[in-house]
Amino acid sequence: MGTPLVEFRELAVSYGPLQALGGVSGAFLPGATGLLGPNGAGKTTLLKTLLGFLRPDSGSLRAFGLDPGVVPLEVRRRIGYMPEVDCHIGGMTASAFVAFAGELSGMPRDEAISRSHEVLYYVGLGEARYRTVDQYSTGMKQRVKLAQALVHDPDLLLLDEPTNGLDPAGRDEMLDLIGDIATRRGISLVLCSHLLRDVERVCDTVLVFNQGKVAASGPIASLTSARRVAFDVRLRGEASAFLTDLKDAGCDWREGEDGLRVFLGPDAGPELLFRTARECGVQIRHLRPAAESLEDVFLRALGHEVQA
Amino acid sequence: MPIYEQAYRRWEARGPLRAVRFWPITREALSLVLAKRAFIGLLVLVWIPFVVRLIQVYIVTRFPEAGRVLPVDGRLFGDFLNQQTGLTLLLSIFGGAGLIANDLRTGAILVYLSRPLTRRDYVLGKLSVLMALNYSATLLPALLLYAVSLGLAPELFLKWELAWIAPMIVLHATILSLVVSLVALAISALSRSARVAGLAFAGVIVGLEIVRGVLEGILDRPEARVLSLQNDLRIIGNLLFGVAETGGAVPAIYPIAVLVLTAAGCLAILRARVRAVEIVR
Known part of the structure; x- marks a missing residue:
């Protein structure tokens, strides 16, 4: 890990009486950083403060x-x-728009024009670059937004919900492109999203925001490696007593895609599941070790884990 | 669409920040405005009074006795600029209504303000578009008319006592263009629709004129004239070119105060509306 590109300490930002960020601390390291959190968590406010649009109250x-x-x-x-x-x-045509964006960033006009063509080819709009942006589809508009952000070759790219409004194929392509920028083009980026899979796919580190606070942060690998032991479980019989007993034994659970996902307590093993099942008169029909995903970490950070 | 293997070149030639940062904004906005054929037609239209005045000067130089009906002296330029006021309003409606409104509607304001530009650069860039358009209807034809008049009738205009004409043309055209441009830009910043902004601008001008007419009729006092922006500009123009006010004089301080307050109000609106973050309280 290199020197942080951006560091913030005890940063508090308000919109009038509404506090959007309440004393958050963290850093954006070189590479791809994810800003994760539900809508209104303070992610965009942090980006806007970084751009100098908002003045911090403190920090x-x-x-x-x-x-x-x-x-x-x-x-x-x-x-x-x-x-x-x-x-x-x-x-404005896409090429004129991107060249103009480059010029606004301080590039000489000729350089900006030639670079706008390169960048538009890079984001996949080479053939459509002489069409006006008004005529573009949502996916193309997202790409041209990315091109205007890239044209002056920034040291740090701030991407605010870049996959918004894209169909699954478009989303995949956009994420591939963003991944390419971060890994092969050497541009650090901050991906701000409420979609866990987007962040998990592209980013090395993540800051999870909730209600204007940083709820969790760190490298994605270490967040998910510090995970608890989890099992996907399918039961036969009445599950409520089983789940209540597990909760009393210090375990958590949530509905998974395929049955229940149970998170064991610090010292518990799978034998606890069998013992509890026997005591509650239910049958375990399926038991599979599960990795705690970023989604689990995210939900845990937000305090939304237990569904009982 | 193919994307991954397209080359991406790093651009390492970052130089110091430009001193004049608003120019690309002005250039691009002007080129978008001038790309409309109807607007070019309007620009041609605003030069018709110039041709009429030119003919007037020519006739008087060839037939001096016509000067009794069509006097040609310093006041000619004041009258000409006053006449052009209405046309600058038209230019500002069609050329200026969308300048900020469109950026607010399409989100382009973020493209500008996330760059190394201040809000002042942005406003200056947009204001320069309107100034250029309005100068093309005021300063440029008035100075050209003066130059042609000097050439056609040096015995009438090439005098020390008339040396004030050129500076007064510059001053009057600047006051007129600046005030009209500021009002148009401020109204553009109040809406997300160019059409609504244009109608609002026309409404403000016509509405003030109506209020002025009604109040002047009721109160029978010339001071009521200052309620109309066009009248304020005309009074200042008459003052600069020594043209007598008809229907009673208004102290110069009144229209000056109204114009200064109008400009300050417009700047306050622009300061409040040109933001990257919209704060809803």
Whole structure:
């Protein structure tokens, strides 16, 4: 892990009386970082504070060693931002729009024009680059948003819900593209999403936000390796007593895709399941060790795990 | 669509921040406005009064006795600029209504403000579009008319005592263009629809004119004229070019105060509306 590109400590940001971030601390390391959390958790607020759009009430935020509140332009020229909302200039072709975005970032006009073609080819819009963006489909608009964020070759790319509105195939392609940017093109990125699978697929580290706080953070590998022992279980018989006894024994559970997913307590093993089942008069018809996914970590961080 | 194996080149030539950052905004917005044929037609239309005045100057130089009916002196330029006020309003409606409204509607405001640009750069870039359009209807034809008049009738205009004409043309055209541009831009920032912004701008101008007419009729006082933006600009123009006000003089401080307050109000609207983050309280 290298030096953090962005660090924030005890950062608090409010929209009038509404506190959006309540004293959060964390860092974006080189590579791909995921910002995960439900809508309204404070992810976009963090990005907007990083871009200097919002002033923190308290705490500190530094990007590339600079304070965005003091030198926002210096910070912004090193960042590429792909907003969540639609953004294009009506009547402009994609190539003109991306070149214009490059020029606004400080590129000389000729360079910006030539680079806009390269970037549009890179995101897969090479053939459609002379069409006006108004005529694009949702997927193409997402790609052109990515192209305008990439055109000036930023050190850090901020992607706010980049797969919004995409069909499954489009989503796959977009995630492949984002993965390529992070791994092969050497551009660090922050992927802000409420979709766990997107983050899990692309990012190395993750910050889980909930209600303006960081609920969990760290490398995805270590978050999921520090997981608890879990089993997917299918039962025959009345499950309620079984689940109550498991809860009393310090275990948690949730409905899984295929039956129940039971998370054992720190010192428990699978024998606890058999013993409890015997005592409650139910039969275990299926037992399979399960890995605690990022979804489980996410739900645990949000305190949504136990469904009893 | 094929995506993965397309080359991506790093761009390492990052230089210092530009001193003039608003120019690309102005250039691109102007090219979008001028791409509309109807707008080019309007631009041609605003030059018709220039041709009429040119003919007037030509006739007076050839037939001096016509000067009694069509006087040609410094006041000619004041009258010309006053006449152009209505046309700058038209140019501002069709060229300026969408300048910010469209960016708010399409989210393009984020494209601008997430770049190394300040909100001031953005407003300056958009304001320059309107200034350029309005100057093309005021400053440019007025200065050209003056230059042609100097050439056609040096005995009338090439005098020390008339040396004030060119600076007054610049001053009046600047006041007129700046105020109209600021109002159009502020109204554009209040809506997400260019059409609504255009109608609102026309509504404000016509509405103030109606209120002025009614109040002037009821109160029978010339001060009521300052309620109309067009009248304020005309009064200032008359003051600069020494044209006598008909129907009673209004102290110059009134229209000046109204124009200053209007400009300040427009700047306050722009400050509140041109933001990357919309805060709903």
